[in-house]
Amino acid sequence: MYKVFVNNTPIILSTKKSIEDYQTIPIKEADFSTIIRDILNKEAMHEEARYHLYHKKEDRLIEHLYTKLPVVVAGGGKVYNAQKEILFIKRNGKWDLPKGKVEKKEDTETAAIREVEEETGVMGLEITKFLYRSFHVFKRNGEFRLKVTYWFEMKTDYEGELVPQKEEGITKVKWKNTKKAKKALQDSYANIKLLFSHDYLS
Incomplete structure (x- = not known):
């Protein structure tokens, strides 16, 4: 499992197909800009955004993550x-x-x-x-x-x-x-x- 922080809010990356109370999205399909903006908007309203990005292979989680944003x-x-x-x-x-x-x-x-x-x-x-x-x-x-x-x-x-x-x-x-x-x-x-x-x- 990995945590990608947007301010103090973590986006969870894992090989689990779901995590309770988190919105699960296959990491290949995740639009990071949309997710980040949603987290920032919710933080501004003192609400919590819970995102979980999934891939069945752990090594592919990081591979896909590195394609989503400039590193x-x-x-x-x-x-x-x-x-x-x-x-x-x-x-x-x-x-x-x-x-x-x-x-x-x-x-x-x-x-x-x-x-x-x-x-x-x-x-x-x-x-x-x-x-x-x-x-x-x-x-x-x-x-x-x-x-x-x-x-x-x-x-x-x-x-x-x-x-x-x-x-x-x-x-x-x-x-x-x-x-x-x-x-x-x-x-x-x-x-x-x-x-x-x-x-x-x-």
Whole structure:
């Protein structure tokens, strides 16, 4: 199962023929622009849109998804320091984790490390494991696009200054312990919250 987020509303992709209380559409037939607009309209009216896109083969779900919208690939990091604190950034008024677009001839691991360094000033990063791919829809130049972010767990012994990349709209960079991280997640995004749950393992 996969979740494609439009703001905080997930579109469910799965091999199940139906999910209770969800409108099921074969993914081959799904008009993403129509679905996205319906979700945004319902959100504006404080209503909930529930869409489930189906294909009997799991690998075909992603194949078809990538044909529906222009795809932007990104890399990001869930970074721990020596005190087991997690690195957060504040962007557009919400707590987030550092991430950014993969450049040409760059792999996702390299991009993830580079973006964390650029957005936070943290150095000495080492990837410890791949976490999962998140999917969310955004709009640029009047066009809906699909951002696919490859998330990596990282560690560092860096104890230097934290420097928010202001030209990217980042206003704060903070190390947060478990208690403060939970509080920050209350003012974050649904696809970031997944990184702190076990949903991405299902």
